[in-house]
Amino acid sequence: MLSKNKINYILSLQKKKVREEEKLFVIEGDKLVKEFLSAKQPVKTLVAKPEFLNALPLVHKHGIDEIIPCGYEDLKKVTSLKTPHNALAIVRMPETRMDPDFLNKGLTVALDFIQDPGNLGTIIRAAAWFGIKNIVCSETCVDVFNPKVIQASMGAILHVKVFYTDLHILLRNALKDGIRIYGAMLDGESIYSQKLEHTGIILLGNESKGISEDLIPFITDRIMIPGISEAGAGIDSLNVGMAASVIFSEFTRSRGREGECG
Amino acid sequence: MLSKNKINYILSLQKKKVREEEKLFVIEGDKLVKEFLSAKQPVKTLVAKPEFLNALPLVHKHGIDEIIPCGYEDLKKVTSLKTPHNALAIVRMPETRMDPDFLNKGLTVALDFIQDPGNLGTIIRAAAWFGIKNIVCSETCVDVFNPKVIQASMGAILHVKVFYTDLHILLRNALKDGIRIYGAMLDGESIYSQKLEHTGIILLGNESKGISEDLIPFITDRIMIPGISEAGAGIDSLNVGMAASVIFSEFTRSRGREGECG
Numbered sequence: 329m330l331s332k333n334k335i336n337y338i339l340s341l342q343k344k345k346v347r348e349e350e351k352l353f354v355i356e357g358d359k360l361v362k363e364f365l366s367a368k369q370p371v372k373t374l375v376a377k378p379e380f381l382n383a384l385p386l387v388h389k390h391g392i393d394e395i396i397p398c399g400y401e402d403l404k405k406v407t408s409l410k411t412p413h414n415a416l417a418i419v420r421m422p423e424t425r426m427d428p429d430f431l432n433k434g435l436t437v438a439l440d441f442i443q444d445p446g447n448l449g450t451i452i453r454a455a456a457w458f459g460i461k462n463i464v465c466s467e468t469c470v471d472v473f474n475p476k477v478i479q480a481s482m483g484a485i486l487h488v489k490v491f492y493t494d495l496h497i498l499l500r501n502a503l504k505d506g507i508r509i510y511g512a513m514l515d516g517e518s519i520y521s522q523k524l525e526h527t528g529i530i531l532l533g534n535e536s537k538g539i540s541e542d543l544i545p546f547i548t549d550r551i552m553i554p555g556i557s558e559a560g561a562g563i564d565s566l567n568v569g570m571a572a573s574v575i576f577s578e579f580t581r582s583r584g585r586e587g588e589c590g
Numbered sequence: 591m592l593s594k595n596k597i598n599y600i601l602s603l604q605k606k607k608v609r610e611e612e613k614l615f616v617i618e619g620d621k622l623v624k625e626f627l628s629a630k631q632p633v634k635t636l637v638a639k640p641e642f643l644n645a646l647p648l649v650h651k652h653g654i655d656e657i658i659p660c661g662y663e664d665l666k667k668v669t670s671l672k673t674p675h676n677a678l679a680i681v682r683m684p685e686t687r688m689d690p691d692f693l694n695k696g697l698t699v700a701l702d703f704i705q706d707p708g709n710l711g712t713i714i715r716a717a718a719w720f721g722i723k724n725i726v727c728s729e730t731c732v733d734v735f736n737p738k739v740i741q742a743s744m745g746a747i748l749h750v751k752v753f754y755t756d757l758h759i760l761l762r763n764a765l766k767d768g769i770r771i772y773g774a775m776l777d778g779e780s781i782y783s784q785k786l787e788h789t790g791i792i793l794l795g796n797e798s799k800g801i802s803e804d805l806i807p808f809i810t811d812r813i814m815i816p817g818i819s820e821a822g823a824g825i826d827s828l829n830v831g832m833a834a835s836v837i838f839s840e841f842t843r844s845r846g847r848e849g850e851c852g
Binding site: 454 | 708712715716718719720721744782815816817818827828829831832833835836839840842843
């Protein structure tokens with residue numbers, strides 16, 4: 329049974345300001361909650377149906393500060409979804425310290441002003457799939473702990489570090505260090521024919537405006553996914569989540585084909 | 591000003607049964623409505639703010655049976671979205687006759703039991719981008735005229751024909767004709783190293799269950815997008831819309847590199 333105070337508290341975590349003050353965020357869904365528990369993430373509160381709790385291994389329950397069994401009606405009051413799942417948890421934000429050398433270790437994704445939570449979630453999921461470990465967001469991007477981002481990322485958030493920073497500073501320093509900066513632009517060169525390095529930054533821009541003008545000078549390689557829009561016969565552009573999937577896939581593929589053609 | 595009858599009529603078109611009886615569907619959004627008018631699609635009713643109507647070229651208005659200027663409050667009553675756009679239109683369903691020989695002309699996408707409207711919309715958008723003209727859906731797929739599909743497809747529906755049929759019959763006939771059937775499966779072979787033909791069927795399965803068991807025997811080539819989940823360290827799978835984007839991209843790329851490596 330959930331107290332009125334607890335209900336209000338959980339709902340208040342839908343706001344970014346409260347999440348940041350409390351250093352907590354909310355996850356929903358049987359699978360997601362189990363994944364967080366399996367990954368030994370610090371769960372403060374678990375609100376779930378008795379069936380869910382009974383089926384949970386003891387070892388997973390040990391680390392939880394507070395377990396509240398409740399029914400559908402209570403879950404409905406605290407969900408951010410149309411229909412509640414069987415479990416919801418309040419989780420402590422991980423301390424994501426940037427490895428000062430992470431830009432020199434494989435691929436990094438830089439996101440400039442991504443506004444749609446579903447898109448950010450999708451990009452995190454694609455990054456996890458293709459083994460990209462770090463995503464750097466501009467301060468103008470949607471919050472990674474927004475419930476819709478967490479929902480769309482489907483647990484991939486456990487495998488990818490997401491930072492927020494000033495992209496100007498990041499890109500300027502990267503350029504000084506000779507790191508390639510691949511910018512996805514409609515007037516770029518075909519990604520199929522470009523040399524894609526193992527280390528570098530993949531820069532993706534806003535859903536409708538693309539990459540901010542003041543970031544464009546930092547780009548060393550403009551990349552583009554060829555589509556029939558080139559001929560003026562198709563659609564404007566791929567959604568940024570779809571574009572990210574294709575670009576990450578191309579970088580993965582190019583790693584595997586080294587020396588294939590010579 | 592919208593009459594109560596008209597409001598109820600527009601809302602009733604959110605139901606598949608009504609759409610099929612009336613052979614009409616609803617589109618929303620300034621850009622989408624303009625795209626449909628530019629493409630000379632038969633618009634029965636246009637409901638829009640006076641600003642939108644005033645800015646519309648005369649040539650676009652000619653073909654519309656009924657134009658209803660109205661305000662935000664009226665649009666709010668008929669929208670399927672949280673916040674209404676400035677324009678909404680009732681459009682006649684196109685007569686999509688299957689070219690009996692379409693399977694022999696380039697790539698076709700076959701969708702088995704895709705349930706999420708956003709995913710179907712994304713797949714249509716990706717198909718349009720990569721120049722795929724035909725999508726065949728199992729009867730169990732979500733309806734292409736569902737408002738959420740239309741919204742996610744972002745006008746790509748104008749460039750791609752979507753049919754509904756029994757996939758068993760379609761795939762059996764294709765197999766007889768020697769057409770390759772590429773099935774996306776987690777235990778498939780890497781798509782990066784397989785030979786991908788210009789003509790063939792790309793078969794994608796349900797979001798959680800994959801391709802139906804009784805369709806699997808028709809597959810001639812099992813394809814898979816390599817990800818780090820192979821090593822057990824990552825996530826379950828890519829979302830079907832993301833997977834579709836990557837697969838369509840690989841087919842496009844392979845068309846361009848013929849004879850590249852020999």
